[in-house]
Amino acid sequence: MDYHLKINEEPVTVSVKKTDDQTTRLTIGDRVYDVAGSRLDRHHLHLRVNGKGVHVFVGPNGSGKHIVIQGGHHLVDDLDHPGLSGRSRKKATGIPDTVTPPMPSVVAAVLVAPGDTVSKGQGVVVVSAMKMETTLVAPYDGTVTGVTVAVGDKVNPGDVLVDIGREAGMDGAVE
Amino acid sequence: MFKKILVANRGEIARRIMSTCREMGIATVAVYSDADSRAAHVLSADEAVLIGGPEPSASYLNMDAIIDAARQTGSDAIHPGYGFLSENADFARRCEQESITFIGPPSQVIQSLGDKITARTIMEKGGVPIAPGMTRPCRDLDELATEAEKIGYPILIKASAGGGGKGIRVVRQPPDLAEAFASAVREAESAFGDGAVYLEKYFETVRHVEIQILADRFGHVVHLLERDCSIQRRHQKIIEESPSTALTPSLRTLMGESAIAAARAAGYVNAGTVEFLLTPDLSFYFLEVNARLQVEHPVTEMITGLDLVRHQIDIAAGRKLELKQEDIAGQGHAIECRIYAEDPENDFFPSPGTLEYIREPSGPGIRNDCGVYSGVDVPVYYDPIISKLIVHDQTRDQAIERMVKALKDYVILGVKTPIPFMIDVLESEAFKGGEIFTHFIRTHFPDWKPGEKNRDLALIAWAMNELTEKPRTHQNTGANPIPEPWETLGSWRLA
Numbered sequence: 009m010d011y012h013l014k015i016n017e018e019p020v021t022v023s024v025k026k027t028d029d030q031t032t033r034l035t036i037g038d039r040v041y042d043v044a045g046s047r048l049d050r051h052h053l054h055l056r057v058n059g060k061g062v063h064v065f066v067g068p069n070g071s072g073k074h075i076v077i078q079g080g081h082h083l084v085d086d087l088d089h090p091g092l093s094g095r096s097r098k099k100a101t102g103i104p105d106t107v108t109p110p111m112p113s114v115v116a117a118v119l120v121a122p123g124d125t126v127s128k129g130q131g132v133v134v135v136s137a138m139k140m141e142t143t144l145v146a147p148y149d150g151t152v153t154g155v156t157v158a159v160g161d162k163v164n165p166g167d168v169l170v171d172i173g174r175e176a177g178m179d180g181a182v183e
Numbered sequence: 184m185f186k187k188i189l190v191a192n193r194g195e196i197a198r199r200i201m202s203t204c205r206e207m208g209i210a211t212v213a214v215y216s217d218a219d220s221r222a223a224h225v226l227s228a229d230e231a232v233l234i235g236g237p238e239p240s241a242s243y244l245n246m247d248a249i250i251d252a253a254r255q256t257g258s259d260a261i262h263p264g265y266g267f268l269s270e271n272a273d274f275a276r277r278c279e280q281e282s283i284t285f286i287g288p289p290s291q292v293i294q295s296l297g298d299k300i301t302a303r304t305i306m307e308k309g310g311v312p313i314a315p316g317m318t319r320p321c322r323d324l325d326e327l328a329t330e331a332e333k334i335g336y337p338i339l340i341k342a343s344a345g346g347g348g349k350g351i352r353v354v355r356q357p358p359d360l361a362e363a364f365a366s367a368v369r370e371a372e373s374a375f376g377d378g379a380v381y382l383e384k385y386f387e388t389v390r391h392v393e394i395q396i397l398a399d400r401f402g403h404v405v406h407l408l409e410r411d412c413s414i415q416r417r418h419q420k421i422i423e424e425s426p427s428t429a430l431t432p433s434l435r436t437l438m439g440e441s442a443i444a445a446a447r448a449a450g451y452v453n454a455g456t457v458e459f460l461l462t463p464d465l466s467f468y469f470l471e472v473n474a475r476l477q478v479e480h481p482v483t484e485m486i487t488g489l490d491l492v493r494h495q496i497d498i499a500a501g502r503k504l505e506l507k508q509e510d511i512a513g514q515g516h517a518i519e520c521r522i523y524a525e526d527p528e529n530d531f532f533p534s535p536g537t538l539e540y541i542r543e544p545s546g547p548g549i550r551n552d553c554g555v556y557s558g559v560d561v562p563v564y565y566d567p568i569i570s571k572l573i574v575h576d577q578t579r580d581q582a583i584e585r586m587v588k589a590l591k592d593y594v595i596l597g598v599k600t601p602i603p604f605m606i607d608v609l610e611s612e613a614f615k616g617g618e619i620f621t622h623f624i625r626t627h628f629p630d631w632k633p634g635e636k637n638r639d640l641a642l643i644a645w646a647m648n649e650l651t652e653k654p655r656t657h658q659n660t661g662a663n664p665i666p667e668p669w670e671t672l673g674s675w676r677l678a
Contacts (some may be wrong), residue, residue: 011646015638022642024650034646036639045647051540051596055647057640064644067539067596073648075641079591079606081633082641110532112563116369134366137533137563141370 012087014072019087105147107170108163113137115161120170124152132170135163149175184500185209185260185284189253190224192264193243195554195570196478197224200262203492212256214249216242218562223554230256237564243267246274253283260284260499262492266566269475270297286499288452288474296449296472299343300381306469309448311441314460314468316383324364330382331360337385340364342371342378348418349374353385388620390461391415391470392427394442395483397494398451399504406439407489408513410456410482413619414608416531421601421624422608423479424518425486428579428617429461438467439508445472454480454495478521478571481552485517485575516582517575520590520605524567527604527631535563539597544589548575548582551593561598569600579617583609603633 011022023035027042034041044056053064065076072085113135120132131143132152154171157163188204189212190197201211201224213228218237225231232252235242242248244267253261261283263269275290287293296302300320303313315334320343321327331338331354340363342350350371352363368378395407411427412420430438442457449472456477458470480491489506498504524538525531537560543551553570561567574589576582590606608614613627 011649013642013645015642016635020642022646024646032647032650034643036642039639041639041643043643043647045651047651052542052594053644053647053651055643057643062640064640064647065540065542065594065596066644066648073645074596075644076594076596077637077640077644079593079602080637080641081603082638084641084645086645110529111535116373136370136373141366142532 014085014087015082106168107132107144107146107172108165108168109135109137109144110142110165111137112162112164113142115157115159115163115169116141117159118155118157118170119143120152120155122152122154126150126152126172132172133157135169144169146170146172148172151175185496187212187256187258188260188262188286188496189214189249189256189258190228190262190264191243191249192262192267192269193219193222193224193554193565194568195552196264196476198227198554199552200264200492201227203490203496206490207493207496209496212252212258214243214252216564218560218564221559223556223559232256237562239267239564243565246271246277249274250277250281250283254281258283260286260496262286262495263475265475265478270473272297284499286453286495287476288455289450292450292452293474296451296474297344299341299345299471302449302471303469305448306445309444311445311448311469312467314383314470317381320379320381322368322379324361327364327380327382328357328360331357334382334384337387339383339385340367340380341383342367342375343381344375344377344379345371348415348420350380351418355385386460386462387622388463389413390427390429390620391420391458392429392438392461392467393456393458393473393477394438395477395480395491396442396446396451396455396457397491397498397504397506398446398453398455399498400452400501401503403504404443404446404451405504405506405508405511406442407483407487407491407511409435409438410479411619412479413621414614414623415621416624420479421521422518422605423482424516424579424582425482426513426516427461428619429465434465434467441467441469445469453498454491479519481550481571481573482517482519485548485550485573486513486515487511488514515575515577516579517573518582518586518609519571519573520586520609521571522569522593522595522600522602522605524561524569524598525601526599527601528599528633531601533563533567534599535561535567536598537561538569538595540594541569541596542592542594543570544572544592546585546589548585549589550574551589567598569595569598580615583615604628604631607631607634 013020025033027033030044032043047053051065067074075082116136117134126146127149130146133144150172153173157169187210190200204211211228213225213231214234215225216237234248235245268274272290272294275285275293278285303318306313337355340352350367352367354360354363372378390413392409392411394409398404409427410423410425412423414422445457456473459467461467524534526534538555540557550573551570574585576585587609
């Protein structure tokens with residue numbers, strides 16, 4: 009059978025065939041691996057891949073899996089069972105597409121007012137969490153159409169703190 | 184000797200302190216907030232007292248509740264750990280008034296050293312070299328600007344009530360001063376309840392080298408060598424080691440003597456750390472005294488073989504410190520990595536949540552001071568420290584290899600950690616070469632992204648996990664699985 013997976017934003021097909029009681033043959037692209045595995049606990053497997061032993065650890069991560077091997081982390085999604093992810097995804101630049109705190113925080117300062125023109129990456133709100141301050145930035149060029157918070161407000165991921173009307177003609181990607 | 188010690192802290196340090204108490208046959212009391220009812224430190228203690236809501240001010244900073252808990256349980260001493268109330272002179276004074284021994288310096292000493300400006304003045308008088316800068320607090324931007332011109336840019340704005348890297352801003356040019364000032368004051372207000380700041384000369388290329396001291400009540404003071412804490416991010420230490428690659432034996436002796444002079448000038452008792460800045464020409468300047476046990480104290484314990492918490496308890500109980508300076512020597516090399524629930528790919532934002540699974544590294548020369556267990560929550564309300572991983576080996580090169588191996592063996596699922604980042608830092612030529620300054624991370628790892636090694640292995644792991652998982656009736660994604668088209672089509676037939 010085939011698994012259609014995604015790793016580092018890249019789709020990959022993994023073909024799997026049981027060759028005997030102990031061994032499974034996996035093919036990824038032009039590479040072939042003979043694997044024997046044993047499960048040690050809910051998260052921990054020991055695999056022998058083409059004769060070489062390795063410990064791997066698998067944990068949940070939203071709809072995908074978080075895989076740890078020798079200190080390296082990998083996020084693997086199953087394209088056949090994607091699950092729902094309503095959270096706004098980060099773009100390649102790492103800037104989320106709304107002005108929202110990454111974790112429960114308190115508003116420390118508001119740097120803009122309705123009517124201000126802002127450019128992508130410009131600081132608009134400062135929030136404080138775990139005693140550290142973070143500046144949230146405008147995800148695109150535009151004009152501030154509304155500020156929904158005041159200094160001292162408690163805010164959560166998902167709350168939109170500053171509404172920014174996108175400048176026409178810029179950054180034409182559809183949301 | 185104390186019969187019962189209340190540990191006024193949480194997480195890994197609370198567990199570590201209780202560990203020594205158990206060795207000494209002293210009963211332990213944990214205090215906890217609503218967010219920590221199942222926390223590891225609570226489960227490690229003989230008794231536990233709920234002291235308030237999750238916000239630190241309601242619980243771990245709530246002096247009344249903590250003193251009540253001590254009285255209620257009949258504790259004869261309180262160990263404050265680090266952070267929270269450990270350098271709160273009012274709290275130390277309250278303990279003194281209630282006849283509960285505060286395991287640390289006298290309240291008066293905490294008071295004078297806690298104000299960074301007073302501390303600088305004491306040191307200046309005591310003949311300890313201090314960094315060029317202000318020796319009075321400032322709340323006025325214009326005054327600050329004048330002083331900054333006098334000292335000469337670049338300068339550092341620092342909170343006078345501060346510590347732990349909070350309320351610090353580097354200013355390289357005059358136009359940046361106003362915003363940096365406002366931001367530093369806000370952070371200082373929030374972290375310490377006091378927005379007063381002062382200025383120091385900023386050295387672009389500098390090392391942060393600190394000396395551990397121990398002083399008993401009878402005036403005997405020794406130093407326990409240095410720790411190099413130059414690997415920092417946003418003024419917060421992330422990797423510490425001893426010995427420092429910059430110190431020669433004679434420089435070590437000079438700095439040690441300076442640290443002892445600093446301790447005497449302040450009338451210090453118990454364990455403390457004197458922090459210095461070391462410039463490339465090997466001049467050193469007093470930075471501050473941390474009047475408490477520090478996060479990175481295990482580094483010193485590994486090279487000296489001493490238990491600093493045990494010495495703290497002994498000194499607080501009135502015992503004489505038997506250690507002689509000539510008997511103190513470091514053996515081998517130790518390195519510590521701080522493991523926080525932080526996302527190294529997202530500017531190290533805290534990554535709170537449920538820590539699904541943890542598998543700690545072990546082996547010769549490997550120590551992990553851990554504050555969590557599989558299934559516990561890492562709450563949003565506190566510093567997200569998971570553990571401190573310390574290794575010790577014969578040489579620095581071997582210690583680096585041992586740390587890399589330990590990091591690769593360390594598995595944490597459910598929250599993000601900087602483990603992959605730490606591995607890259609330790610394997611870098613720059614770190615191995617020992618040319619370490621406080622701008623190390625900024626210079627060598629400004630926009631770190633994880634490597635792409637083991638990609639096929641990860642896919643194989645996913646597939647083998649799927650094949651060996653116990654069959655389930657539903658995918659546990661927490662949402663309705665998207666139905667396959669032919670499940671919803673109903674019956675139909677090709678014409």
